[in-house]
Amino acid sequence: MQIRNRHLLGWLEAVPLTLVLVAFLVAPIVMIVIVSFWGATEFSIYPAFQFDNYAYLFGSKVVLSVFISTFKYALITWIFTFAIGFTVAYFLAFHIRSLTMQVALFLICTIPFWTSNIIRMISWIPFLGRNGIANQTLISWGVIDEPLEWLLYSDFSVILAFVHLYTLFMVVPIFNTMMRIDKSLLEAARDNGASGFQTLRHVILPLTKPGIMIGTIFVVTLVMGDFITVRFMSGSQSANVGRLISNDIGLLQYPSAAATAVVLLCTVLIVIAILLRFVNIRKEL
Amino acid sequence: MDRRPPSFYFLSAFFVLFLLFLYGPTFTIGILSFQGPQGGLTFPMRGVSMHWFADLFQEQAVGDIWGAFRRSFALGLMVMVTTVVVSVMAGLAFRKRFAGSAVLFYLAITSLVIPSILISLGVGLIFNQLGLKIHWATSGFGSQLTWTLPFGLLIMFAVFNRFDRSFEEAARDQGATAWQTLRHVVLPIIAPSLIGVALFGFTLSYDEFARTLLTAGSYNTLPLEIFGMTTNVTTPVIYALGTLTTLFSFAVIGSCLLLVWLMGKRRARFGSDAGKGL
Numbered sequence: 001m002q003i004r005n006r007h008l009l010g011w012l013e014a015v016p017l018t019l020v021l022v023a024f025l026v027a028p029i030v031m032i033v034i035v036s037f038w039g040a041t042e043f044s045i046y047p048a049f050q051f052d053n054y055a056y057l058f059g060s061k062v063v064l065s066v067f068i069s070t071f072k073y074a075l076i077t078w079i080f081t082f083a084i085g086f087t088v089a090y091f092l093a094f095h096i097r098s099l100t101m102q103v104a105l106f107l108i109c110t111i112p113f114w115t116s117n118i119i120r121m122i123s124w125i126p127f128l129g130r131n132g133i134a135n136q137t138l139i140s141w142g143v144i145d146e147p148l149e150w151l152l153y154s155d156f157s158v159i160l161a162f163v164h165l166y167t168l169f170m171v172v173p174i175f176n177t178m179m180r181i182d183k184s185l186l187e188a189a190r191d192n193g194a195s196g197f198q199t200l201r202h203v204i205l206p207l208t209k210p211g212i213m214i215g216t217i218f219v220v221t222l223v224m225g226d227f228i229t230v231r232f233m234s235g236s237q238s239a240n241v242g243r244l245i246s247n248d249i250g251l252l253q254y255p256s257a258a259a260t261a262v263v264l265l266c267t268v269l270i271v272i273a274i275l276l277r278f279v280n281i282r283k284e285l
Numbered sequence: 286m287d288r289r290p291p292s293f294y295f296l297s298a299f300f301v302l303f304l305l306f307l308y309g310p311t312f313t314i315g316i317l318s319f320q321g322p323q324g325g326l327t328f329p330m331r332g333v334s335m336h337w338f339a340d341l342f343q344e345q346a347v348g349d350i351w352g353a354f355r356r357s358f359a360l361g362l363m364v365m366v367t368t369v370v371v372s373v374m375a376g377l378a379f380r381k382r383f384a385g386s387a388v389l390f391y392l393a394i395t396s397l398v399i400p401s402i403l404i405s406l407g408v409g410l411i412f413n414q415l416g417l418k419i420h421w422a423t424s425g426f427g428s429q430l431t432w433t434l435p436f437g438l439l440i441m442f443a444v445f446n447r448f449d450r451s452f453e454e455a456a457r458d459q460g461a462t463a464w465q466t467l468r469h470v471v472l473p474i475i476a477p478s479l480i481g482v483a484l485f486g487f488t489l490s491y492d493e494f495a496r497t498l499l500t501a502g503s504y505n506t507l508p509l510e511i512f513g514m515t516t517n518v519t520t521p522v523i524y525a526l527g528t529l530t531t532l533f534s535f536a537v538i539g540s541c542l543l544l545v546w547l548m549g550k551r552r553a554r555f556g557s558d559a560g561k562g563l
Binding site: 006007008009010011012013014016017018020021023024025026027028029031032035084087088090091092095105108109111112114115116117118119120122123124125126127129131132133136164167196217218221224225226227228232242245246249254257258261264265268269272 | 289290292293296297299300303304306307308309310311313314317326327328370371372374375377378379381382383384385386389392393395396398399400401402403404406407408410411414427428430431434438488492494495498499507508511512515523526527530531534535538
């Protein structure tokens, strides 16, 4: 028997994806929301319907400052990943002339990402440490007399690691949209007397916006949800929301972790909703 | 050819700096993993040796690295196969623009952008409350799929948006059934992209940490094992492990690229019978 109804056939083909998402995305979120109203003793959690967890969250100055530093990390990382990612993508898309060369250079950029995330993070330690390469080089050049203490285990190193880990998430979508810009538009701009900068500002930038938005969504959500980079690179001295959650989990305070998770989720979704107003992702693929 | 504008040289320099930034740390630990037996985690090198690589193979020294590697590898393969099959099915489904596809699409996007630790926490809680045992092959497997499937789906969108539908029409006109069209026309054409999806699935799973953290159960996967090592191992053995895992990724990805290249050659040779009088 042939199935002719496209809706029915479509649904049949989409069943596995739907099942996975319902079981491992929707159900966990629902569970987190439920548990966020539960209570906890030192050893166990018990079902309840109370607002204690949220009352604590919204009343605590510490939590507020943690949220602020989460936004701070996201914003600063975004600025750097965007500036670097846009420049690299621009270079690859408009200054490299052969496709083979573009693909080759692009692959070279992706090779470091074949290593484990955590390995890439710890590989900064011999670089930035008190007796690390950076300090020794600067001392041998006579730039500084004493090792810089803020290179490692600081906000600087956290953001450096974020930029290192996530710039590629900016390069890929921006490069992808730039490659689809019709080159004759650039010629038209030049023929009309636009300078290189004017072309960049009025032609390339607007046409690249969808790629920028997709990259931004990736970087912002990855940074906001992160807990491991902040822990490693700050030497456990800084915190963001992700760390708050993972600390609660470590202490088996699941209801409190769940409430923080709900607030984090809402924050992330609001940020994305704002970003999505600038671009229709489905059209851009 | 036009003369290169000055900006070209400036941007080239920028690009080179970017590459140095990307590669520098990995090279550093690559070099440091050959530290002599007396050497520590930082420079200077105290001799050059394979000591720390040898150390990796003495199991008692560093925990269950090889067990973790086997589990990660098996899990990676499971995730890879599932990702390819499910993404292709979903990709085909979305081409039909069935009712409700927008909801499913946004669900997939949510899955991609939701902080990983939430998946980990939620799945862990559900298994706990249902009295099920968390295990890397069940809860860990499902959690990783929430990260690999949306990626696979996005790649399938990109693939099908560039797919020339006239090939399918031609097959249908020749009397092929829907299944025959899929089997003999669509799948062979998209095969190289499927290798890309497979590679994505495997490497994302192989490196996934946060989503597996609370869902792997009592047997660690490799990223979890490495994470454990970072807190209690203070010798270059961890760099040796880093270098080995990097080489392993190189091998996997290199062989995939080789496969794509071979398929391309084969296709160029056998793909068309035009002008052969067949």
